[in-house]
Each structure stands twice: as C-alpha cells, then as structure tokens.
Amino acid sequence: xxxxxxxxxxxxxxxxxxxxxxxxxxxxxxxxxxxxxxxxxxxxxxxxxxxxxxxxxxxxxxxxxxxxxxxxxxxxxxxxxxxxxxxxxxxxxxxxxxxxxxxxxxxxxxxxxxxxxxxxxxxxxxxxxxxxxxxxxxxxxxxxxxxxxxxxxxxxxxxxxxxxxxxxxxxxxxxxxxxxxxxxxxxxxxxxxxxxxxxxxxxxxxxxxxxxxxxxxxxxxxxxxxxxxxxxxxxxxxxxxxxxxxxxxxxxxxxxxxxxxxxxxxxxxxxxxxxxxxxxxxxxxxxxxxxxxxxxxxxxxxxxxxxxxxxxxxxxxxxxxxxxxxxxxxxxxxxxxxxxxxxxxxxxxxxxxxxxxxxxxxxxxxxxxxxxxxxxxxxxxxxxxxxxxxxxxxxxxxxxxxxxxxxxxxxxxxxxxxxxxxxxxxxxxxxxxxxxxxxxxxxxxxxxxxxxxxxxxxxxxxxxxxxxxxxxxxxxxxxxxxxxxxxxxxxx
Numbered sequence: 305x306x307x308x309x310x311x312x313x314x315x316x317x318x319x320x321x322x323x324x325x326x327x328x329x330x331x332x333x334x335x336x337x338x339x340x341x342x343x344x345x346x347x348x349x350x351x352x353x354x355x356x357x358x359x360x361x362x363x364x365x366x367x368x369x370x371x372x373x374x375x376x377x378x379x380x381x382x383x384x385x386x387x388x389x390x391x392x393x394x395x396x397x398x399x400x401x402x403x404x405x406x407x408x409x410x411x412x413x414x415x416x417x418x419x420x421x422x423x424x425x426x427x428x429x430x431x432x433x434x435x436x437x438x439x440x441x442x443x444x445x446x447x448x449x450x451x452x453x454x455x456x457x458x459x460x461x462x463x464x465x466x467x468x469x470x471x472x473x474x475x476x477x478x479x480x481x482x483x484x485x486x487x488x489x490x491x492x493x494x495x496x497x498x499x500x501x502x503x504x505x506x507x508x509x510x511x512x513x514x515x516x517x518x519x520x521x522x523x524x525x526x527x528x529x530x531x532x533x534x535x536x537x538x539x540x541x542x543x544x545x546x547x548x549x550x551x552x553x554x555x556x557x558x559x560x561x562x563x564x565x566x567x568x569x570x571x572x573x574x575x576x577x578x579x580x581x582x583x584x585x586x587x588x589x590x591x592x593x594x595x596x597x598x599x600x601x602x603x604x605x606x607x608x609x610x611x612x613x614x615x616x617x618x619x620x621x622x623x624x625x626x627x628x629x630x631x632x633x634x635x636x637x638x639x640x641x642x643x644x645x646x647x648x649x650x651x652x653x654x655x656x657x658x659x660x661x662x663x664x665x666x667x668x669x670x671x672x673x674x675x676x677x678x679x680x681x682x683x684x685x686x687x688x689x690x691x692x693x694x695x696x697x698x699x700x701x702x703x704x705x706x707x708x709x710x711x712x713x714x715x716x717x718x719x720x721x722x723x724x725x726x727x728x729x730x731x732x733x734x735x736x737x738x739x740x741x742x743x744x745x746x747x748x749x750x751x752x753x754x755x756x757x758x759x760x761x762x763x764x765x766x767x768x769x770x771x772x773x774x775x776x777x778x779x780x781x782x783x784x785x786x787x788x789x790x791x792x793x794x795x796x
Contacts, residue, residue: 305368305371305404305405305408305433305565305766306335306336306339306365306368306369306372308404309335309363309364309368309401309404309499310334310335310364310365312363312397312401313332313362313365314399315365315396316363316394317332318663321709326640326646327692329504332353332362332363332365332447332635332656333362333365334496335365335493336480336566337542338365338366338368338369339369339566340444340492340493340522340542341366341370341494342366342369342370342372342373342565343367343373343446343545344492344520344522344542345370345373345443345445345490345492345544345697346446346490347373347374347377347443350374350381352376352380352381352382352440352448352483352745353381353382353384354374354382354383354384354442354443355384355386355440355441355442355443355486356370356374356383356384356385356386356441356442356443356444356445356486357385357386357387357388357441357443357444357445357446357481358386358387358444358445358446358450359387359388359421359444359446359448359477359481360388360389360447360448360477360595361387361388361389361398361416362389362391362394362398362447362457363394363397363398363401363782364387364397364398364401364402364715364731365389365401365783366445366446366447367385367402367445367579368385368401368405368758369403369413369445370443370445370492371385371405371412372405372597373726375409375411376717377506379409379411380411381411381551381618382411382413382420383409383411383413384413384414384415385402385405385413385414385415385437386410386414386415386417386441386561387402387416387417387678388419388421389413389416389417389418390418390420390421392420393734395416395418395598397477397666398416399416399660400560402414402416403595407465408540412424414658415551416730416742419481420459421477422458422459422463422473422476422477422480423458423459425438425462425480425483425484426462426463428459428693428729429462429463429466429480430462430463431446438483438484438726439484439488440484440485440489441485441489442486442489442490442776443489443490443491444481444484444485444489444490444492444545445491445492445493445762446477446478446481446491446492446493446494446792447493448474448476448477448478448493448495448710449471449472449473449474449477450472450473450474450495450496451472451474452470452471452472452473453470453471453472453473454470454471455467455469455470457499459471459473459476460476462476463476463479463512464478464559465480465507465747466507466508466511467507467523468503468504468505468506468507469504471628472498473494474495474499474651475499475505475508478491478493478495478499478508478512478513479508479512481493482511482512482515482545482547484592485545485547485586485728486547487547487548488546488547488548489546489547490543490544490545490546490547490710491516491544491545491546491547492543493542493543493545493653494540494541494542495540495541495543496540496541496748497523497539497540497541497589497750498539498749499587500519500541500586500587500588500589500747500748500749501584501586501747501748501757502721502745502748502754502756502757503594503709503752505695506585507603508706509585509586509587510585512545513580513700514549515521515547515549515587515618516545516546516547516548516551517543517545517546517552518543518544518547518551518552518555518559518579518580519545519546519552519555519556519587519626520542520543520544520555520558521541521542521544521555521556521557521558521579521587522541522543522557522559522560523540523541523557523558523559523591524540524541524559524560524561524562525559525560525562525591526541531753539749539750541749547625551576551580552576552577553576553580554573554574554576554687555573555574555575555578555590556572556573557570557572557573557574557590558571559572559591559592562597570592572592572593574590574596575596578590578596578599578600578603584760585712586693586747586760588746588747589746589747589748589749590746595746596668597744598739598742598743598746599743601739602740602743602761602762603762604761604762605764605795606761606763606765607764607765607766608759608760608762609717609758609759609761609763610759610770612763613719613720613721613736614717614718614719614720614760615667615717615718615719615755615756615759616680616715616716616717616732616755616758617715617716617717618644618712618723618755619682619683619710619711619712619713619714619715619716619720620669620670620671620672620709620711620712621641621663621670621709621710621712622712623660623711623712626663626667626670629663629664629666629667629670630659630660630663630664630672630750631661631662631663631664632660632661632662632664634658634664636785637664637665637666638662638663638664638665638700639662639663639665639671639705639707639708639709640654640655640661640705640709640728641660641661641662641663641664641707641708641709641710641711642654642679642684642708642710642711642713642714643656643658643661643696643711644683644708644711644713644714645658645714646679646695646715647679647693647694647695649782650694650695650696650715650732650782651695651782652678652679652695652696652697652783654702663669663709666706668707671707671708672707672708672709672710672716672718673706673707673708673720673722674699674702674705674706674707674708675699675722675723676697676698676699676722676723676724676725676727677697677716677717677718677726677728678696678697678716678717678723678725678731678732678735679695679696679697679710679714679715680692680693680694680695680696680716680717680727680735680753680758681694681714681715681753682712682714682752683713683752683753684713684751684753685751686751687748690741690764690784691741691744691745691748691751691753691757692740692741692744692753694700694731694732694735695728696732697716697728698725698728698730710779715753715758716756717731720751720776724773725772725773725777726770726773726774726777727766727769727770727773728773728774729772729773729774729776729777730768730770730772730773730774731769731773732773732776732782732787733769733773733787733790733791733794734763734764734769734772734787734791736782736784736787737787737788737791738784738787738788738792739785739788740761743761744758745763747761764794766796768794768795771794772791772794775790775793775794776790780788
C-alpha cells in the first residue's frame with residue numbers, strides 16, 4: 305500500500321511547481337519515515353473503535369501508515385481516519401489514496417475536511433461557551449506545514465495562548481493536536497527542532513509540557529536526507545507525546561542519519577528531568593550518552609550571565625536598514641564597525657581591508673561605548689567544527705575612540721559595569737571550550753547563536769571565570785585544548 309501511495313506522491317511532486325508547494329508549506333513524508341512514525345505508537349489496549357487524526361494530511365501517507373498498522377494487528381478493530389487538508393491541488397490525490405485503503409480494509413472509514421484546521425476550531429480552543437466541542441482522537445500523527453505567518457494572521461489570533469510574535473504554523477498544528485487528543489491519547493509529529501529552546505517558542509513549550517508527557521525523541525544527523533524530493537535545510541526531529549499530566553522517569557532518544565537507514569537506528573534512555581528543564585522548559589536533545597554527561601556537568605553550575613551582571617546582546621547595525629551611514633574610510637565622524645570576519649583565532653583584528661568598516665556617529669542608537677567585550681559570531685555553517693566562535697575585544701587595543709559599533713551578525717557580552725580584562729579572557733575560556741560548544745549544540749540545532757539561550761546557560765561563578773582568564777593570559781595559548789584544560793582545572 306505505502307509503495308503505491310509513495311509512487312503517486314512522487315508523481316504529484318514532479319508535476320507541481322516547488323513555489324506552489326512552498327506557498328502551503330508542504331514537505332512530503334517518505335514511506336520509510338511514515339512507517340517509522342507509525343511504529344512509535346503503542347497499540348496495546350486500544351478500544352474496538354479507533355479514531356486517527358492527520359491534520360495537513362497531504363497525500364495521506366502518515367494516516368494510512370498508522371491505520372494499516374492498526375488493522376494488520378487486529379482486523380476486528382474499526383478505524384476511522386479524519387484528514388484535514390485545504391490545498392485543492394493535493395485533495396484528489398488524498399481522496400484517491402484513502403479510497404484504496406477503504407477497498408482493502410472493510411473496517412476502515414475516513415473523512416476529509418477541507419477546512420482550515422486551526423481557524424475552524426478557534427472557538428473551542430479558546431473556551432467559547434457557545435462553541436461546538438471539538439472531536440477528540442485516540443491517535444494523532446502529523447507532518448504539519450512549515451511556514452511562518454504574521455502575528456495578526458487568523459491562525460495566530462485563534463491561538464494566542466501559544467503565540468509569541470509571528471508564529472510558525474507547525475507549532476500551532478502541534479498545539480491544536482494536543483488539544484484534540486483524548487486523555488491518554490498518543491501523538492507523533494515530525495517538525496523542525498527550533499521549538500525546543502528560545503523565547504520565541506516558550507508559550508508552546510509550556511503548553512506541551514503542561515499537558516503531555518514526552519516519551520520519545522528521534523533525531524536525524526542529516527538535514528538533507530529526511531524528506532524525499534525536497535530541499536529542507538532545517539534540523540528535523542520526530543517526537544511522541546502522551547496526553548497525561550504525569551511525566552515519565554525517562555525519555556527514549558534515538559538517532560539515524562536520515563530516512564533511509566532506520567535499520568541502523570541507535571537509542572538510549574535519558575532522565576526526563578535532564579531532557580526537559582524544569583527551570584526554562586527547554587527540551588535538550590542529547591544524541592548519545594556523552595551528551596548526557598555534558599548536560600550533567602554544565603547543569604552543576606549555579607550562575608548565568610545575567611545573575612553575574614552580564615548579558616549577551618546582538619550587534620546593533622543592520623546593514624540594509626542604514627546603507628547611507630556605512631562608510632569605508634576612517635574619519636572624525638565615523639566609528640569602527642565590527643563584523644564577524646574581524647574575529648580571528650580568538651582575537652579581534654581590525655581593520656580587515658573590507659568595505660564599510662566604519663559607521664557614522666550621527667545615530668546614537670547604533671553606538672556602544674568603547675570598552676571590553678567578548679564578541680561571538682552569531683552565524684556559522686552546519687559543516688564548521690565549532691558553533692561557538694568568539695574573539696576578545698579590549699578597548700586599549702583601539703585607543704582614540706569613545707564609541708564603536710557592531711554589525712548584527714555578531715553578538716557581544718557586556719556588563720552592567722565594564723568587564724575586566726580577566727573576565728573577558730575567562731569568558732573566552734568558556735566559549736572556546738569543547739564542553740560549552742557541545743552544550744550549545746545540544747541546546748540548539750540551528751546554526752544561529754541565540755543570545756536568549758546563551759543568557760540562560762549555566763556558568764561558573766565570577767571568581768572562577770576571572771581565575772580562568774588569568775591562566776589564559778599567562779599561557780598565551782588560545783586553542784580549544786588549552787581552554788579545555790583551564791576549565792577543567794578551575795572547576796574540578
């Protein structure tokens with residue numbers, strides 16, 4: 305059955321323009337991934353009437369995968385599948401595939417709802433007394449649309465409790481899925497990893513963690529081998545939830561490279577409280593037991609940058625917004641503008657002989673005091689060895705300037721009071737160490753270094769940081785190996 309559906313889906317993809325599929329946020333699930341997702345459901349103890357929901361159903365491959373598995377296990381069970389899909393281009397394919405299932409299995413039935421999944425349940429979700437009660441389901445499976453929408457879009461306005469700014473449709477679908485689950489019902493979704501940390505998804509995480517137990521996480525090592533025929537560069541994950549308030553003692557975490565090697569899967573058990581932070585509601589994604597040790601070690605520190613009077617901030621200058629203020633020549637009315645390319649081997653090198661290395665001082669909001677900072681690259685490539693790449697900026701190396709500026713592709717760590725040189729060097733030890741780079745990769749699967757997440761990271765106390773700084777100054781060795789050794793000695 306799945307082979308037939310997959311073939312028909314590939315034919316559909318081939319004849320549909322990519323731009324049109326992008327409009328709907330469509331990325332079609334492969335047969336291998338669909339089968340794996342269906343395998344994650346616990347089918348023991350099901351009633352004789354099982355309801356399955358697939359919202360944003362596309363070709364229906366996910367719903368059909370779990371429906372067929374259920375019926376093969378017990379042919380006496382009656383399975384009803386409800387599919388939401390409002391893309392008129394894919395609807396004929398969806399109905400055709402569901403019809404094939406109905407012909408094969410006498411106990412299979414289905415409904416296709418051509419409605420907006422989110423908006424159609426707005427009143428029920430928000431608790432309107434006059435709303436029609438939403439249907440609840442035993443099993444929910446989904447590959448929701450990946451598409452950012454405006455904060456005043458109908459879908460965003462329908463679910464204010466989980467929104468923060470301009471939301472992405474995928475986590476609105478996941479939230480509504482949780483709402484649509486029966487008590488003790490199960491949900492398996494494939495989504496980007498981005499929801500697991502950061503302020504942007506905070507409300508969603510609170511909703512998820514407050515209403516479900518997270519039982520299983522599957523991680524893909526590859527960004528390009530998850531969706532057949534698709535160019536998806538986001539880090540992707542599969543997670544399984546159960547609609548219950550009591551949390552399990554452990555979360556099963558598994559990994560594969562992509563969607564074609566589920567036979568080579570590796571997995572281990574991780575403590576629930578290690579994966580799901582009770583303080584931040586972040587969901588950490590350790591890929592192995594070594595990652596668990598990293599979380600344990602970093603989690604033993606009791607401070608954060610803000611608790612020590614420091615904070616990571618994003619660079620001030622967005623190039624395309626102020627092109628008229630960018631300058632290539634030094635003058636009395638210009639100040640140095642630092643880019644990520646000025647960060648080299650732990651130091652800040654200026655000038656680099658590039659265009660627009662200065663910015664006019666006429667706009668005060670783009671200026672910051674010339675004082676000691678730790679610069680951190682905001683963006684790195686997936687292939688680079690390190691996610692955290694930093695450079696020490698010392699004001700005495702750049703005399704003659706009262707102010708400087710930073711481009712928004714770098715972050716910088718500043719303090720309520722000016723950071724001492726020892727403090728800056730000590731922060732460099734942390735950010736250039738192997739363990740902190742590993743920690744950040746576990747925390748965030750994207751290639752962007754997010755200041756909100758960095759500000760939440762546990763760090764040693766100020767005296768320890770300063771002592772590490774003094775050791776680094778004395779050693780003059782800025783290598784990762786040197787930083788590892790200094791950090792280990794200071795925090796033993």
